[in-house]
Amino acid sequence: MNLTLGPVLFNWEAAAWRDFYFRIADEAPIDRVVLGEIVCSKRLPFYAEHLPVVLQRLAAAGKEVLLGSLVLVTLEREQRHIAELAATSPVMVEANDFSCLAHLIGRPHAIGPFINVYNRSTARFLAARGARRICLPPELPSTSIAAIAAAVDDVAFEVFAFGRIPLAISARCTHARLHGLSKDNCRFVCERDADGLVLETLDAEPFLAINGVQTLSHRCANLINELDELETMGIAACRLSPQRCDMVAVSRIFRDAMDHRIGPIEANAALAQIFPTAPFSNGFLHGQPGAAYREPDIRYG
């Protein structure tokens, strides 16, 4: 298995965003990077200026680079942006909705975790129309992952293995609403929360993380206990989703765990130190509530 770095989902300051990728290019044992703003089209202009140089730096470091498309496309300018991305991207595009996919049919492309691939028929349909990579939806249990991966050749399957889990997208910007604003005059308040804005239950238990129009889990997905299981299923890559922590260190731990240089217990302890913001979860993979966490099997400890 190898490692994919998913797109930054949060509204990071543009220079910090660029520097984050420079360091990934220089230091991280990551094979592939998906770039681009996929959550909110209003943020697109901030990164546009840095995108070419980041792309070049990553490519020069030997990383495969892909450009991700917006998850929700409704506005006319968003439709134009998607059409242009599909037509002019110098690298393979990862489609996150059918607006983008429609432009990519018949050409090699990747399917992001926001396109619903729940079974073999859907995966085969997409593969026959040019899908080379498919990152499966985070809520899929291992039984489905195994069945899909076993049934479709010539597609590299990927699972969401680290980071707060994207759970929902809305036309409404909750971030703006929380500040008494609407999406159209949001004043980019989401930039204040580099890992998302924590929403608590009335018992003051951290529950979800708000990221503009997107809602994520508070808990951080972590499939490091299940790497061997995923490899056996035929999964080609684990996706690490950037949080504001040392993602180079996170990628090294995943690489070391994949190569059995460290066991799950040691790996988990190290990850918890790097990203202490939220507890881990792996429930979706085990067919349990996504928030649940199953301890590592000591056989591999």
Place this chain on the structure above:
Amino acid sequence: MELICPAGTPAAFRTAVDAGADAVYCGFNDETNARNFPGLNFSREEMRQALAYAHARGARVLIAINTFPRASAEAAWRRAIDDAVGYGADALILADIGLMAYTAQKYPEQRLHVSVQAAAASPAAIRFYVDAFAVRRVVLPRVLSVPEVAAIARAGLCETEVFIFGGLCVMEEGRCSLSSYCTGQSPNMNGVCSPASDVTYQEQNGFLVSRLGDFTINRFAKAEPAAYPTLCKGRFRVGTNTGYLFEDPVSLDAAALLPALREAGVSALKIEGRQRGRAYIDRVVRAFRRALTALDTGLAIPPGGLKALTEGQATTEGAYQKRWR
């Protein structure tokens, strides 16, 4: 514009037809449909009888098979397709492209509608479904303003159906895993959102606390009516801000927008509520039938008097109004 009405039981089905539905949508009593609630929906025999009842009265039946088939059990969803086609469904409402491919290939004459669960929100996305499966209609997700709906209808790729009344998803349909994050069961996989099997209520210091799985969703004072703990309709806290942070307890009511939706070129209007009883179906369907009749004869839309039937007795026009965003 056609009036498309929900039915979760044979009795509600007959009520909808009698109250003036042009078409009724319903599903089998299993995981193949997105309203898979205990005690709801249709056995194979009930579905056959419902089709006969509707067809004898000039109404059509749209069968929703709009969850995403489980990888290890696709056959159950294909059986639902085979049966629905065999019984003479006027259209199938589908969300999964694997299932659409199966249906389009095996039953090329069968009319297909794209479910709201497929989240087809732009002309390009809709063109994909038209080109790939010759779908005849798309049910638009509740993320679009009226001008955006009009632009899609103007593109003329296929018929458009929009929600006008009932429960409102705050999140885009078909792309929400909030429920499975708490319970392991989701609309996409199991046809349920915030399932009753995972809901608990407990008394706490004079308050009634509702929980979904391990998480508190709401808390009610004694005199306060306790709403069902649908996750995105719960009360939460961010900093000093406590309350209905995603959406207030409201229902969609777009009755006032009927002229604008007709002007936009919308083909069909959909009422949500397969989980609702006969009395509700009767009142809502009759109110919208009256409204459509008034619209067709150039009269003012009569007030529906539907507030009492709505969640929290309050309504919204949701994403149809741009400022909702």
